[in-house]
Amino acid sequence: MQYRKLGRTGMDVSVVGLGLEHLEKADQATVHDVLSRLIDAGGNYIDLFMGSPDIRDRVGAALRGRRERLLIQGHIGAVWQDNQYGRSREPALCRTFVDDLLRRLATDYVDVLMIHFVDDADEWDRLLAPGEIMDIARQYRDAGHARAIGLSSHVPSVARRAVETGLIDVLMFPVNPIFDSIRGDRNIEALFNPETFEAHGLGADRERAALYDACERHGTAIVSMKTYAAGWLLGGNSDLHLKMTPAQCIQYALDRPGVAAALPGCRTVEEMDAALSYVTSTPEERDYAQVLADSLLWNQTNRCMYCNHxxxxxxxxxxGEITRLMDRMEAPESGFDPAVLRTSYAALPASAGDCIACGVCESRCPFGVGVSRNMERAAAVVGR
Ligand code: SF4
Ligand code: SF4
Structure with missing residues (x-):
């Protein structure tokens, strides 16, 4: 297993973790076995957002005697009412379900307390008011019941607004090539509707790229949800000519700036094993560049993926690095300090201005990027 820092929290997280969503209705033995598989492989990060007492009890039982081997991400704002999942912003109810989570897991803390599912900017602003959810989350943290505060969101502009406050240590966000090809203001429901789905090309959404950059600047770790795009990527999408393996999907997520871990949802031991296959896969097996280049997600926007193929x-x-730095310099919304970018550029072994336009790189680029033109641009932007 490989581990990464969970941003500024300093925690070491396994790059492959587990979202427990699809185990909500599983029996005790399945929950136990899937978690055991993860732990035995060195995995140490799980997300449990559901308010259902059954899954909370089963995870608690499965972790008995080994809670310390896992970092647990729990949520504030996810509740269970009328025998079904719900979202609440009501402070007392939110507290009830955090306390319930701790009790059922037989622990007195979660490692990350996620403010659950905020996709609306006005709602986010309201949650910052005294006595509202952010206040409550801080109280849990200050009392030692949470080590860090997170946010789960699907909307880049809202997530970025939250990250820029400096209050969010960890962001749970959908990271996959399908979502990265869609404009950030699209409603999450529209993503799963073939009638309204419209891919604009990888990297077309600058807001999404700006969010990843903001997370990197603030030391806010991203943990990826929807790593398989709700199964679309694994099952294959004939409209997009796209089919990926779990290892390729996980590598794609881990390659985005700021991403610390991917938390695929697994229903069975077999699905957990498929996700964990990432750990033993070869670089060739993880490589997704050609798959994306052959898909209709790639629309010849001359967008570099920084993959260095x-x-x-x-x-x-x-x-890859020069192009990344140039893209950031040309996009003020990335928020990076130009002086820092120039310092990084100066530390590179060769400058864009050294390009002799031989073209060998262009013959190797699976995305058809005009590299020598990009090097000319970069040399003009930086002046060398
Ligand atoms: S030019 Fe092509 S191969 Fe090179 S880093 Fe960019 S996308 Fe990758
Ligand atoms: S064209 Fe590509 S390979 Fe050739 S010198 Fe320029 S960057 Fe290097």
């Missing part, structure tokens, strides 16, 4: 360069240019 085009190397080696005869004059030693780090093409």
């Amino acid at each position: 085009c190397l080696p360069c005869p004059v030693g240019i780090d093409i």
Whole structure:
């Protein structure tokens, strides 16, 4: 297993974790076995948002005697009413369900307390008022019942607004190539509706890229939900000519800036094993570049994926990194300090201006990016 820092929290998280959503109706033995598989493979990060007493009790029983081997992400604002999942912003009810989670898990803390499912900017602003959810989350943290505060959201502009407050340590966000090809203001429901789904090309949504950049700047770790795009990517999507393996999906998520871990939802031991296959997969098995290049997500926007499949360069240019720095310099909304970007650029072994336009990189790029043109642009932006 590989581990990454969970942003500024400093916690070490396994790059493959588990979202428990699909185990909500599973029996005790299945919950136990799936969690055991994760733990035995060195996995240490789980997300449990559901308010259902059954799944909370089963996870609690499965973790008896080994709670300390896992980092638990619980949610404030997810409740269970009338025998079904619900979302609440009512402070007393939210407290009841956090206390209930701790009791059923037989622990006195969660590692990350996520403010659950905020996709509306006005709602986010309201949650910051005294006595509202952010206040309550901080009280849990200050009392030692939560080590860090997180947010789960599906809307880039809302998530970014929250991250820019500096109050969010961890962001749970859908990271996959299908969602990355959709404009950020689209309603989450529209993503799953073939009538309204419309891909604009990978990286077309600058808001999404700006969110990833903001997370990196603030030290806010991203944990990926919907890593398989709710199964679309694994089952194959004939409209998009796209089919990926679990290892490729996980690698895609882990390659986005700021992402610390992918938390695929697994229903069975077999599905957990498929996700964990990432750990033992070869770089070739994880490589998704050609799959995306062959899909209809790629719309020839000349957008570099920073994957460096085009190397080696005869004059030693780090093409992916130079292009990433140039894109950030040209996009003020990325929020990066231009001086810091220039310092990073200066530390590279070769500059864009060293490009001799030999074109060998372009023959290797699966996305058809005009690299020598990009190097010319970068040299003009930076001045060398
Ligand atoms: S130019 Fe192509 S191969 Fe090179 S980093 Fe960009 S997308 Fe990858
Ligand atoms: S075209 Fe420029 S960046 Fe590409 S391999 Fe040749 S020298 Fe390197």
